[in-house]
Amino acid sequence: xxxxLKIWRQKNRNxxxxxxxxxxxxxxxxxxxxxxxxxxxxxLILEDKEPVAFDSDCREGICGMCGLYINGRTxxxxxxxxxxxxxxxxxxxRSTITVEPWRSKAFPVIKxxxxxxxxxDQLIQAGGYISADTGAAPEANSIIIKKETVDRxxxxxxxxxxxxxxxxxxxxxxxxxxxxxxxxxxxxxxxxAEATIRAISMVAKMDELGFGNCxxxxxxxxxxxxxxxxxxxxxxxxxxxxxxxxx
Amino acid sequence: xxxxxxxxxxGPLAEKWSKHKASIKLVNPANRKKLDVIVVxxxxxxxxxxxxxxxxxxxxxxxxxxxxxxxxxxxxSQGGINATKNYKNDADSDYRLFYDMIKGGDxxxxxxxxxxxxxxxxxxxxxxxxxxxxxxxxxSGYLANRSFGGVQVSRTFYAQGQxxxxxxxxxxxxxxxxxxxxxAKMYNRCNMLDIVVKDGKARGIxxxxxxxxxxxxxxxxxxxxATGGFGTVYYLSTLAINSNGSxxxxxxxKGAFLANPSLxxxxxxxxxxxxxxxxxxxxxxxxxRNDGRVxxxxxxxxxxxxxxxxxxxxxxxxxxxxPAFGNLVPRDVxxxxxxxxxxxxxxxxxxxxxxxxxxxxxxxxQGEKTISDKYGTLFDLYNKVTETNPYKExxxxxxxSHYTMGGLWVDYNLMTTxxxxxxxxxxxxxxxxxxxxxxxxxxxxxxxxxxILPVTIADYLADExxxxxxxxxxxxxxxxxxxVKERLNKLISLNGTKTITSFHKRLGNILWDNSSMVxxxxxxxxxxxxxxxxxxxxxxxxKVPGSINEFNQELDRAGRVADFFELAxxxxxxxxxxxxxxxxxxREEYQTEEGEPKRNDxxxxxxxxxxxxxxxxxxKLHKEELKFxxxxxxxxSYK
Numbered sequence: 001x002x003x004x005l006k007i008w009r010q011k012n013r014n015x016x017x018x019x020x021x022x023x024x025x026x027x028x029x030x031x032x033x034x035x036x037x038x039x040x041x042x043x044l045i046l047e048d049k050e051p052v053a054f055d056s057d058c059r060e061g062i063c064g065m066c067g068l069y070i071n072g073r074t075x076x077x078x079x080x081x082x083x084x085x086x087x088x089x090x091x092x093x094r095s096t097i098t099v100e101p102w103r104s105k106a107f108p109v110i111k112x113x114x115x116x117x118x119x120x121d122q123l124i125q126a127g128g129y130i131s132a133d134t135g136a137a138p139e140a141n142s143i144i145i146k147k148e149t150v151d152r153x154x155x156x157x158x159x160x161x162x163x164x165x166x167x168x169x170x171x172x173x174x175x176x177x178x179x180x181x182x183x184x185x186x187x188x189x190x191x192x193a194e195a196t197i198r199a200i201s202m203v204a205k206m207d208e209l210g211f212g213n214c215x216x217x218x219x220x221x222x223x224x225x226x227x228x229x230x231x232x233x234x235x236x237x238x239x240x241x242x243x244x245x246x247x
Numbered sequence: 248x249x250x251x252x253x254x255x256x257x258g259p260l261a262e263k264w265s266k267h268k269a270s271i272k273l274v275n276p277a278n279r280k281k282l283d284v285i286v287v288x289x290x291x292x293x294x295x296x297x298x299x300x301x302x303x304x305x306x307x308x309x310x311x312x313x314x315x316x317x318x319x320x321x322x323x324s325q326g327g328i329n330a331t332k333n334y335k336n337d338a339d340s341d342y343r344l345f346y347d348m349i350k351g352g353d354x355x356x357x358x359x360x361x362x363x364x365x366x367x368x369x370x371x372x373x374x375x376x377x378x379x380x381x382x383x384x385x386x387s388g389y390l391a392n393r394s395f396g397g398v399q400v401s402r403t404f405y406a407q408g409q410x411x412x413x414x415x416x417x418x419x420x421x422x423x424x425x426x427x428x429x430x431a432k433m434y435n436r437c438n439m440l441d442i443v444v445k446d447g448k449a450r451g452i453x454x455x456x457x458x459x460x461x462x463x464x465x466x467x468x469x470x471x472x473a474t475g476g477f478g479t480v481y482y483l484s485t486l487a488i489n490s491n492g493s494x495x496x497x498x499x500x501k502g503a504f505l506a507n508p509s510l511x512x513x514x515x516x517x518x519x520x521x522x523x524x525x526x527x528x529x530x531x532x533x534x535x536r537n538d539g540r541v542x543x544x545x546x547x548x549x550x551x552x553x554x555x556x557x558x559x560x561x562x563x564x565x566x567x568x569x570p571a572f573g574n575l576v577p578r579d580v581x582x583x584x585x586x587x588x589x590x591x592x593x594x595x596x597x598x599x600x601x602x603x604x605x606x607x608x609x610x611x612x613q614g615e616k617t618i619s620d621k622y623g624t625l626f627d628l629y630n631k632v633t634e635t636n637p638y639k640e641x642x643x644x645x646x647x648s649h650y651t652m653g654g655l656w657v658d659y660n661l662m663t664t665x666x667x668x669x670x671x672x673x674x675x676x677x678x679x680x681x682x683x684x685x686x687x688x689x690x691x692x693x694x695x696x697x698x699i700l701p702v703t704i705a706d707y708l709a710d711e712x713x714x715x716x717x718x719x720x721x722x723x724x725x726x727x728x729x730x731v732k733e734r735l736n737k738l739i740s741l742n743g744t745k746t747i748t749s750f751h752k753r754l755g756n757i758l759w760d761n762s763s764m765v766x767x768x769x770x771x772x773x774x775x776x777x778x779x780x781x782x783x784x785x786x787x788x789x790k791v792p793g794s795i796n797e798f799n800q801e802l803d804r805a806g807r808v809a810d811f812f813e814l815a816x817x818x819x820x821x822x823x824x825x826x827x828x829x830x831x832x833x834r835e836e837y838q839t840e841e842g843e844p845k846r847n848d849x850x851x852x853x854x855x856x857x858x859x860x861x862x863x864x865x866x867k868l869h870k871e872e873l874k875f876x877x878x879x880x881x882x883x884s885y886k
Contacts, residue, residue, distance in 0.1 A: 011797075012797070012798065028522065028524060030521065030522040030524060031522075031524045032526075034526070035524045035525065035526050038524075038526060038748070039524065041801075042746045042748060042749075044792075045746050045790055045792050045801065046744070046746065046790065048792070049792075050792060050793060051792060051800070051801060053798055053800055055314065056488065057313055057318055057320070057487040057488060057489050058318075058320060058322065058323050058487040058488075059487065059488055059526060059527045059529075060323060060527070060529045060530075060628065060632075061628065061631070062322055062323050062409070062412055063313075063317075063318045063319075063320070063322050063323065063487060064317070064318065065313060065314065065318045081631060085631050085632070087634075110458055110798060111458075111797075111798040114798070116314070117314055117315065118314070118315065118435060120315065121315050121316070121317075121423060121426075121433070121435075124419075124420060124423040125423045125424070125426050125427040126427065128420055128423065129378070129379075129420035129421060129423060129424045130377065130378050130379045130420075131424060132374070132377035132378050132421075133302050134295075134298070134299040134302055134374060134421075134697045134698070134701065135370075135374075135698075136377070137370070137373035137374045137376065137377035137378075138373065138377065139373060140332070140369075140372045140373045140376040140377075140382075140390055141332070141334065141389055141390055143376065144387075144388035144389065145384055145388055146384070146388050147384045147385065147386050147388065150381045150382070150383070150384045151381075153379075153381040154381040154406055154407065154409075154413070157379075157381055157413060157416070158409060158412070158624075160412075161315065161317055184379065184381070185379050188379055188381065190376065190377055190378075190379055191379050
């Protein structure tokens with residue numbers, strides 16, 4: 001394959017970025033998208049040009065470190081894959097591919113395609129946990145939980161924290177990220193005691209960090225590489241409303 | 248010869264840990280907040296240790312090279328975590344898990360540490376459950392279990408094929424809570440490059456701020472390494488592409504002994520290498536061997552599609568060779584058996600370098616829904632990578648570099664040979680001997696992090712309560728920082744003609760061909776020479792772009808690959824020294840008539856702990872003799 005790559009280049013947090021165009025020959029459709037970028041970088045390095053900075057680690061879709069905005073779609077055109085799992089088969093020969101970092105006030109660009117997602121850690125710090133100190137836990141089978149309940153908690157808990165939901169949302173809302181954590185922990189009996197305070201603290205933190213409001217467009221669900229359901233947002237709203245009524 | 252004191256407590260095996268806990272030194276809660284602890288690495292071991300130590304009241308600083316503590320590769324652990332709950336009433340006990348691990352490790356692990364790991368396993372499950380891990384449940388609402396390789400009980404707890412993710416996130420959340428409470432501080436995108444030793448004690452680290460390139464100094468009363476394994480030395484592995492051995496090597500060069508570095512696990516069920524561009528391999532969990540049957544065609548070079556090969560023309564070679572354990576033999580056995588079939592010409596696929604893992608019978612018996620409930624996420628992952636549907640067609644799998652059983656030598660308190668420097672999780676050597684059993688890696692990480700280190704570290708810190716905050720403007724910090732900067736400058740200034748990745752690939756090939764599933768004196772000597780030559784070429788011809796004081800991923804990578812060369816030499820030296828076969832270490836010269844590993848207990852029933860002697864000097868060997876007082880040392884058999 002022969003490709004024209006239009007890639008966002010930005011030196012650091014404080015500089016202004018711009019698109020650069022690269023022509024890349026001999027791309028195999030067997031490559032993953034990130035292997036294609038590795039290949040581009042190896043060429044740039046040998047041509048004494050600066051390689052493109054981008055994040056990735058596990059390269060099997062579970063760590064959440066990668067994430068690029070490709071041709072206007074988070075993680076590219078395929079459904080339910082992370083950027084690292086995206087195959088070059090998804091692209092046509094002689095096409096132009098536009099590659100950008102996540103765009104969101106809460107995710108500032110550090111360099112090229114790399115963004116700072118510490119705001120997600122801050123959201124979890126605001127209450128995305130069960131306060132069970134080491135050593136204080138009861139015998140695991142003393143808590144009986146319906147299989148369906150645990151399966152639903154698991155489905156909410158598989159979020160990888162990549163940030164695609166925020167990047168794809170026109171309001172840059174983090175409701176799906178927060179909603180899935182609140183839902184996972186509120187469904188489980190172990191997490192119920194803190195369900196109210198958790199919902200209130202996490203939502204307040206979300207506002208404070210500059211994430212936008214949810215207007216139910218559903219883009220987050222459509223673009224989530226793990227297929228996390230928007231029903232988690234409804235559950236968050238219920239938890240939040242219930243908390244406010246109690247207030 | 249040996250100066251190693253493993254500090255194993257006296258008394259009967261089952262009482263050692265409780266006796267030790269009862270007699271160990273303590274730090275008064277009021278004094279804990281005066282003591283600083285650095286934890287490097289934030290996976291299942293690092294995050295659980297950092298959270299638990301912070302809960303106790305110490306000041307904790309946590310370092311990760313990723314952008315968040317949640318990215319650590321423990322997250323990719325799939326199949327499960329072992330515990331001795333005996334919920335299945337199949338006569339499980341702490342002793343049985345201990346015995347399975349000792350036997351699985353081919354009698355090269357330390358008894359007392361392994362028993363303790365088994366002993367705290369139930370607390371680990373309780374803790375994770377309390378913290379919200381959605382472990383699989385039966386319809387009754389009780390916790391479910393499945394079986395894993397090398398054992399005959401069902402003791403593995405799991406969350407579909409994402410157990411590691413769920414457990415690691417639980418530990419991460421516990422750490423985030425401590426950060427919220429101001430007891431721990433997180434340093435993301437911060438790469439540890441050296442350990443600072445002052446008056447013989449670990450007192451801090453030198454780290455590179457990945458975003459700015461600045462070299463920074465951090466001090467503490469104790470330093471904990473939770474930096475994982477170095478299976479990426481083979482280039483292609485099931486690990487994250489940034490996983491590395493640099494922390495282990497830095498510790499080694501500062502005086503910590505590195506134990507059994509050649510004992511590396513080649514996992515039998517990875518998706519095979521598909522093309523030349525590939526940057527990593529994707530694991531298919533061992534749990535799949537509960538229901539999947541492994542086979543190759545009976546006919547050499549049979550290129551038919553697997554579904555076109557009739558039942559009677561299939562060789563279920565694991566069931567044939569190992570009737571007692573069948574498809575659930577330990578990993579080293581399964582890997583070698585796959586290699587043997589492929590080398591003999593029976594391998595599947597275009598390259599002949601794969602075997603089938605077939606779910607046809609299981610789906611027929613249990614239905615697609617049940618199989619999907621157990622392995623759905625794994626089947627989806629396989630489908631994504633290979634574009635074939637494992638519900639319809641058998642998976643193709645092949646062994647891949649996966650786990651490092653060897654690691655930093657630690658005593659019973661998990662302290663290395665540098666006082667105040669600890670190693671936990673995969674970064675130490677103690678629990679898995681020459682072969683790790685499935686679902687015991689997450690267990691060891693959580694056991695070390697939640698329940699062992701927070702207790703044992705007090706024994707050291709109790710003597711530090713009068714030591715004020717460690718200053719970072721001392722000569723030891725200066726020197727360490729200077730050395731780090733000099734090396735980075737050297738790498739940047741080489742300006743050669745070849746990329747870092749090209750060297751890493753070539754190094755990986757040398758090791759894979761000569762020092763992986765099968766080794767010999769000849770292949771190892773050849774590998775050592777090739778590695779040394781390649782290392783020289785690297786240091787004269789590698790090209791590292793950019794500068795030091797900026798975000799420079801290539802420079803970070805260059806440092807890791809440079810370290811891999813030194814680790815590779817050490818791996819080979821250790822493999823040459825161990826003139827026997829045990830577990831994953833299979834020396835061609837030492838095998839039984841049936842092709843199984845042949846140990847030499849008289850000469851090699853010891854941990855080989857290597858001491859750094861200076862640049863280009865051979866390392867010095869120290870031996871920790873292994874005593875087996877609670878098991879009978881036998882020839883391992885899974886037949």
